[in-house]
Amino acid sequence: xxxxxxxxxxxxxxxxxxxxxxxxxxxxxxxxxxxxxxxxxxxxxxxxxxxxxxxxxxxxxxxxxxxxxxxxxxxxxxxxxxxxxxxxxxxxx
Numbered sequence: 801x802x803x804x805x806x807x808x809x810x811x812x813x814x815x816x817x818x819x820x821x822x823x824x825x826x827x828x829x830x831x832x833x834x835x836x837x838x839x840x841x842x843x844x845x846x847x848x849x850x851x852x853x854x855x856x857x858x859x860x861x862x863x864x865x866x867x868x869x870x871x872x873x874x875x876x877x878x879x880x881x882x883x884x885x886x887x888x889x890x891x892x893x
């Protein structure tokens with residue numbers, strides 16, 4: 801698969817990026833991390849996931865540390881006991 805190939809509008813993340821799970825406040829947050837330099841945190845909107853940032857991560861990873869989480873309660877992140885609301889997400893970011 802070339803770096804330009806995508807499925808349903810989703811471009812793959814660079815192969816050098818790692819996935820991690822961070823346990824915090826009763827939730828499991830799935831995050832993709834890679835690169836070196838100033839950090840760029842890519843937050844998705846409601847109804848999407850961090851997968852939407854693959855194409856942009858490819859453009860930034862050479863000069864930045866790219867951090868692309870799935871917000872609490874979305875895709876691979878588990879919400880824990882508290883529902884994901886915009887207010888709670890803002891406070892925790």
